[in-house]
Amino acid sequence: MEKVFRYQKLMRPSSQHCCVPLCVVSARYNSAVSFHSFPVEEGLRKKWIVQIRRDDFQVTKNTKVCSVHFRADDFMEGTRLRCLRKGVFPTLFEWNHFQEQPPRLSVWERRERPLTPDPDSDVDEVMDFDVERTGHDYCSVPEAAAVDMVLHENSELKSQVEDLRKQLAQSKIIHRFGLQRFAGSDDDIRFYTRFATYNHLMAFWKLIEPATHRMIRSNSKVFKEPGNTRALPAVDELFMFLVYLSLGLKQKDLGHRFQVHQTTVSRIITTWVNFLYFVLGSVCIWMPKEQVRAHLPEEFHKFRDTQVILDCTEIRCQTPSSLLLQSEVFSNYKSHCTFKALNGMAPHERQ
Structure with missing residues (x-):
């Protein structure tokens, strides 16, 4: 018991220990190990924290890192105490087996480069290898026939795109319930507008068209000034109004047919009622006495x-x-x- 007591008296009274995870080195039983405080410089201190892999770690004046985690050349020579060089940081840990990892190669360095061609080999073989590797020979010139085929194919694609545009425009006219949809049928014009033919309707439109730019458009109970944007062309608005008078359709039904809101239908009808009342009311309908x-x-x-x-x-x-x-x-x-x-x-x- 006396020997154990003497052995314990020889122990160092210091309680310094290393803050690196998985490191059990303590100053009490390791007199040859030195302990080093975190640097004062903020950037270097953060690098130390990242290296020892401690997240949300609060560094104090008693927080130490032992010398086991530093390389031999990280310490200054010719000093009695073991002092670290300026700017060094711990690199040796248990998770990397206390060995410094080689620097990570860049993308350019990791990419496999072609082997240096043999000077005795044929130049054509080297060129064929490069073309096969890259997939394109920038020194080659396309043949004239290939260029003509590409131009011909390009012209055909342009004509197809133009035909598709025309078909799309025609389909829009067909699916849209407007005057142009029934322009070729006098029976439909007579049914929807009570005008005898499409020409009669166009003759009436030419008489009132000059005055449409001065039309006062209504917005519920408030009348707007001329020049507002239209949801439909003016001639289709007239067609909608004539359909409303001829067939007595509901405003919601007209909205579905002309693809506008029911409120817009109500505003168009109110606008054309007032417009035609003033335009046609100013026309003298009485024949002269003679x-x-x-x-x-x-x-x-x-x-x-x-x-x-x-x-x-x-x-x-x-x-x-x-x-x-x-x-x-x-x-x-x-x-x-x-x-x-x-x-x-x-x-x-x-x-």
């Missing part, structure tokens, strides 16, 4: 001053739920609610 007298029938020879024959008619309608509207449309003559209309007829040339 023309009326020139075409009076023989039955009116005693009434040479006749200009127009008036007649009133009533069309029976559904009884409104509003009492105010009932009082306005009720007819004592028909004893029912009716719509009243005043017709005016002027004499015209007999066919």
